[in-house]
Amino acid sequence: MPEPKIRVIIAKPGLDGHDRGAKIVARALRDAGMEVIYTGLRQSPDMIVEAAVQEDADAIGLSILSNAHMTIFPKIAERLKAEGRDDILLFAGGIIPDDDVPALKALGFRAVFGPGTNTQDIIKFLREEVKARQQVGE
Amino acid sequence: MLVQRLLQGDRRAVARLISLVEDGDSRAYRYLTELYPHTGRAHIIGVTGAPGTGKSSLVSALAKVERRRGRTVGIISVDPTSPFTGGALLGDRIRMQDLTADRGVFIRSMASRGRVGGLAAATTDAVRVLDAFGKDKIFVETVGAGQAEVDIAKTAHTTIVVEAPGLGDEIQAFKAGVLEIADVFVVNKADRDGADKTVNALRAMLDLGTPIRARDGQAGDWRPPILKTIAIEEKGVEPLADELERHLAYLKSGDHLAARERERVADELETLLARELLADCLHRLGSDRIAQIVEQIANRALDPHSAAQLLARSADGIPVEGSAPTPAEARH
Numbered sequence: 001m002p003e004p005k006i007r008v009i010i011a012k013p014g015l016d017g018h019d020r021g022a023k024i025v026a027r028a029l030r031d032a033g034m035e036v037i038y039t040g041l042r043q044s045p046d047m048i049v050e051a052a053v054q055e056d057a058d059a060i061g062l063s064i065l066s067n068a069h070m071t072i073f074p075k076i077a078e079r080l081k082a083e084g085r086d087d088i089l090l091f092a093g094g095i096i097p098d099d100d101v102p103a104l105k106a107l108g109f110r111a112v113f114g115p116g117t118n119t120q121d122i123i124k125f126l127r128e129e130v131k132a133r134q135q136v137g138e
Numbered sequence: 139m140l141v142q143r144l145l146q147g148d149r150r151a152v153a154r155l156i157s158l159v160e161d162g163d164s165r166a167y168r169y170l171t172e173l174y175p176h177t178g179r180a181h182i183i184g185v186t187g188a189p190g191t192g193k194s195s196l197v198s199a200l201a202k203v204e205r206r207r208g209r210t211v212g213i214i215s216v217d218p219t220s221p222f223t224g225g226a227l228l229g230d231r232i233r234m235q236d237l238t239a240d241r242g243v244f245i246r247s248m249a250s251r252g253r254v255g256g257l258a259a260a261t262t263d264a265v266r267v268l269d270a271f272g273k274d275k276i277f278v279e280t281v282g283a284g285q286a287e288v289d290i291a292k293t294a295h296t297t298i299v300v301e302a303p304g305l306g307d308e309i310q311a312f313k314a315g316v317l318e319i320a321d322v323f324v325v326n327k328a329d330r331d332g333a334d335k336t337v338n339a340l341r342a343m344l345d346l347g348t349p350i351r352a353r354d355g356q357a358g359d360w361r362p363p364i365l366k367t368i369a370i371e372e373k374g375v376e377p378l379a380d381e382l383e384r385h386l387a388y389l390k391s392g393d394h395l396a397a398r399e400r401e402r403v404a405d406e407l408e409t410l411l412a413r414e415l416l417a418d419c420l421h422r423l424g425s426d427r428i429a430q431i432v433e434q435i436a437n438r439a440l441d442p443h444s445a446a447q448l449l450a451r452s453a454d455g456i457p458v459e460g461s462a463p464t465p466a467e468a469r470h
Contacts, residue, residue, distance in 0.1 A: 004161040005224075005249075030225035035249045040232035047238040051231060054245055056153035084150065 006034040006130050009060045011048045012041045013076065016066035021093060021115075025061060028119035029126070045075040052080070052088055058130045059089035061122075069096055070103065077107045089129050093117070141172045144271060149244065152271050156246055159267070160260040170263055176270035178399075180212070181386050183275060184294030186256060186316060189282025191302040192326040194233035195369035197277045201237055202372065203379040204275045210242045212268035212276040216258055219249040226250075230279060244268060256280035256287030262406060265293060283316055291319035292405050295398060296385045298378075300324045301340070303332035317343065320362045321385050324378060328366035340364050360388055419453040 010026045012019050019041055026036045037055050039048065052060050062073065073092065080086045092104060093113040101112050111125055143151035158166035183200075185193050194215065201211045215230035226249035237243045246268075250258045257280060268276050280290050291297050299320035317340075325336045341364060363381050367374035389395040420428070431449060434440040440448075 004157070004163075005251075007157070026227055030220065030227045031223050033224040035219075035226045035228060035247075037228045037231060037247050040229075040235060043235075044239075047235065050238050051245075053149055054153055055247060056150075056157040 004134060006059070006126060007037065007055060007057050008034055008126065009037045009039060009048065009052050009055060009057045010063070011039045011043045011051070011060065012063050013043050013045065013048060013072045014064050014066045014068040015042060016064065017041055018065050019063065021065075022061075022063040025063070025093060025113075025119060025122060028123065032123040032127075034123075034126070045072060045079050048076055049079040049083055049085070053083055053085055057088055058133070059091065059126055062090070062092045062094075064092070064094045064096070067095065069094070070100060073104060073109070074107055077109075087133065089126070089133060091122075091125070093122075141169050144173070144267070145176065147271075152244060152267055153246070155267050156248075156260070156264045159263045160248070160251070160258070166263075170266065173266060173270040177266045178269065180265075180269040180273055180276045181296070181382075182265055182269075182278065182294045183382060184278050184280065184290035184297040185300060186280040186283045186287065186290050186297065186319075187300030187324075187326075188302070188305060191282075191300040191305075192369045193279050193282070193300050194230040196298075196300060196324065196326055196367060196375070196378075197279050198234045198237060199367075199369045199372045199375040200277065200379060200382075201234070201243055201275075203375050205240060205242055207379070209274040210272065211237075211244075212265075212271070212273035213237075213243065213245040213279070214248055214261060214264050214268070214276070215245065215279040216248045216250055216256065216261060216281050218281050219251045221252070224251075244271065244273065250281055254287070255289035256283045257289045257293065262293050288316060288319050292402055295389055295395070296321045296382055298322045298324055298382075300326050301336055302327045303330045303336050305336070321360065322378070322381050323362055323364040324367055325364065326367050326369050328374065329368050333366060337364050337366065360385070419450065422453045423449060 008029055010022050010029070012022055026038050029036045037051065037057065039051050048060065048062070060076075062076065064072065069092065077086070077090065080088060086108065090109045091111045091113065092109055096104070096112050096114065104112055110129060113122055140151050140155060144155060155166065155169055158169070185197055187193055197213055197215070201213060204211050213234065215228070217226055217228045217230060219226045228247035228249060230247055231238070231245060234245055237245060246264060248258045248261060248264065253259045257278070261278060265276055265278060278290060278294060280287060297319050299316060301323065303325065323340050325333055325340070327333070344361060365374060365378050365381060367378060369375065389398065428449075431440065431445050435442055435445050
């Protein structure tokens with residue numbers, strides 16, 4: 001039996017329209033052999049969580065540049081919990097001040113990747129984290 | 139357990155089971171066995187056509203119409219897997235954003251995972267999962283198809299072939315392949331130049347004879363209608379939904395639906411049987427024996443056809459005279 005594929009949602013919550021970074025990450029994950037579900041711009045927390053539920057995602061990557069992360073990210077974490085899918089790995093990217101990182105980690109975000117991150121680091125992070133979760137689950 | 143949850147309406151169970159099927163997990167087949175008696179109710183609609191003709195937008199618009207008419211909707215949207223990395227970028231949800239908030243719609247993106255023909259190996263079973271989940275209309279959107287990706291016609295009851303203006307001259311409409319599987323033609327982006335020309339080319343093709351779907355055993359009593367739509371403006375989509383109903387009614391009249399079901403199941407059984415036999419054969423032969431034969435073929439001591447026959451027989455337990463043929467024998 002082949003290894004289960006890693007399925008990742010890449011989403012842009014909030015109102016900013018800059019998705020270049022999200023697209024670069026999506027492309028890098030695709031090239032690393034993962035299945036990337038790209039949901040597009042201006043996604044509400046409900047839309048992102050519903051997509052993650054239906055797609056049986058292993059991970060959700062959120063990109064935001066408008067500084068709305070402390071408003072939106074907690075809602076996503078809450079919705080996931082309400083859906084019983086808070087086992088899904090959360091990670092974030094974009095413009096996120098260092099001061100906010102501890103609060104995001106407390107919400108369950110396992111990593112925050114800022115500008116200049118090497119995509120290989122994101123790939124390595126996802127492979128390790130998802131594998132650990134797949135072994136715990138089932 | 140998973141099956142019970144699914145039948146009680148748990149979306150997570152649906153999503154999980156589709157993943158197990160996709161990953162070839164052995165538990166998936168046990169679950170599918172339990173689900174099978176609950177399937178066979180949904181109307182399965184295939185949507186195929188070249189990349190960029192607007193399949194995702196059309197499915198999204200159709201789903202909205204069906205929801206207004208009180209039907210629940212399942213969508214399986216297939217995108218290609220990279221032949222080099224095994225990865226995939228699944229982007230069809232972008233055009234289906236309006237549907238995400240509606241609990242009466244379940245959308246699943248699916249990577250083709252090496253299968254050619256426009257679908258993934260898991261598509262048929264994923265359709266069954268959504269069928270058992272109680273979805274009334276299940277739309278299956280293929281990989282952006284060229285001319286020969288016709289597998290969808292074996293999975294769907296009703297196949298929509300989507301065209302857009304300006305993609306080819308009328309000779310394209312005479313070719314065999316994807317145009318032959320259409321139960322309904324849609325010329326999308328109908329506000330663009332050349333839409334009527336595309337409609338006329340399709341009509342001229344149909345005037346020369348309705349496509350023969352051999353499996354129905356009779357040609358000519360269903361002439362595929364040609365509809366113009368502008369999917370992103372949701373124009374022309376209500377009449378399209380009406381045509382889908384009309385086609386379903388046609389299938390239900392006479393023996394058409396049962397005939398298609400038998401054809402579909404026979405084809406699936408053949409595929410599954412081939413997979414089982416191959417796995418069994420490879421297992422019995424062992425990798426050493428295979429490697430040995432590959433070596434002989436590469437050295438021109440044995441040709442591929444004879445080798446395959448030889449291996450099939452030896453795996454079957456029929457004694458093969460001599461352990462391996464001499465080069466002289468093999469050349470005959």
